[in-house]
Amino acid sequence: MAVTAPARERAPRGPRWLRLFLIALLVALLATLAGSFFWLPAFLRNGAASLVRVEELRAHAPAASLSTTAAVLGGADFALLDDPDGERIARDLELYAWYAANPNASEASPNSPAPLPENTAPETSVPETEENGGAQ
Amino acid sequence: MAVRNRFRAWSCAFAFATVLALPAPCAENPDWSTLDPATQELLAPWRDAWTTLATADRTRLLANAMRWQAMDASARASFMQRSTDWQALRPTERARIRARYAAWRALPPDDQARVRAAATQFTALPAAQQASMRARFAALDANRQHDWLLGPSTGAWIEQARTAFAYVPDGERDATLRMLQALPADARTQLFALARRLPDDQRERLRKQLLGTDPARRETLLLQRMSQ
Numbered sequence: 001m002a003v004t005a006p007a008r009e010r011a012p013r014g015p016r017w018l019r020l021f022l023i024a025l026l027v028a029l030l031a032t033l034a035g036s037f038f039w040l041p042a043f044l045r046n047g048a049a050s051l052v053r054v055e056e057l058r059a060h061a062p063a064a065s066l067s068t069t070a071a072v073l074g075g076a077d078f079a080l081l082d083d084p085d086g087e088r089i090a091r092d093l094e095l096y097a098w099y100a101a102n103p104n105a106s107e108a109s110p111n112s113p114a115p116l117p118e119n120t121a122p123e124t125s126v127p128e129t130e131e132n133g134g135a136q
Numbered sequence: 137m138a139v140r141n142r143f144r145a146w147s148c149a150f151a152f153a154t155v156l157a158l159p160a161p162c163a164e165n166p167d168w169s170t171l172d173p174a175t176q177e178l179l180a181p182w183r184d185a186w187t188t189l190a191t192a193d194r195t196r197l198l199a200n201a202m203r204w205q206a207m208d209a210s211a212r213a214s215f216m217q218r219s220t221d222w223q224a225l226r227p228t229e230r231a232r233i234r235a236r237y238a239a240w241r242a243l244p245p246d247d248q249a250r251v252r253a254a255a256t257q258f259t260a261l262p263a264a265q266q267a268s269m270r271a272r273f274a275a276l277d278a279n280r281q282h283d284w285l286l287g288p289s290t291g292a293w294i295e296q297a298r299t300a301f302a303y304v305p306d307g308e309r310d311a312t313l314r315m316l317q318a319l320p321a322d323a324r325t326q327l328f329a330l331a332r333r334l335p336d337d338q339r340e341r342l343r344k345q346l347l348g349t350d351p352a353r354r355e356t357l358l359l360q361r362m363s364q
Binding site: 066067068069070072073074075077078080081082083084086087088089090091092093094095096097098099100101103 | 178179180181182196197200201203204215216218219222230233234236237239240241247250251252253254255257258269270273276281282283284285286287288289291292
């Protein structure tokens, strides 16, 4: 009795139209990729600027909503402008304050620091011995 | 009867607390309708937003409007001229002057009087001497120059304070400065001398102890610490 050989197993294949569609899609993508080396759409050539709508400014600025007086009244510098003497002093405040504290500054060195007291060593630098007993 | 009296007492206390908590209808925070017509006209641009303005802004606008109304025509013209000159300055220069003006306003009256007298004396100097003094001041370290914005009194010892208390946390610098300013000059000098002799941890403890002490008792505390 002859034994028939088993049929060769074949991988299951999808429908024919799907294979054709995928092949066509692959070809189209490859063609697009190749084409991108030779041609770019305008919005990619010019960057994002080509996507921004540009309009010219109006020829005249809109009328100011505040009058000059109102702008002055609402300004943060009203007190300063109302005190010209204080403002004049404030411009050189540090100079005048230094001069007030050093009326004879022309005779002294400008960088002379305030004198330090003689004993400026930290307490811990004094060794606590039997002689001084650590009394400070 | 006792319960009724207690109820009355609590009711009175509650009513009193409620009255205290309510915003008082003071002149600094008035309704728009209570402003006089001249002030309303000056502040007309803010009429619609008046109720939404912060109290500080309303107070400032009202004070400015009242000051403006008190000026005569020549004073107003002079003010407008100063305003024009001010706007012509560079923004950085305006910011510099604003900061110094705020520092000037923050000075105690004694320091203001000293600075005012010094300014008068300085501007009376011959131009060459003024230039020489300016050059001497410009030769100071930038930080040292900036110190003098605290005024002639504080500026004279702030360098010693910086040496004595080199590392003060950001949040405690103003309080430490105020504490030092409030101390009598002798006590402050003694504190600087003591602080320089102390190790870091004890110095910091002393500073915090002084900050936490009632201002009237700080000198006593310092004397006690000196005697230890």
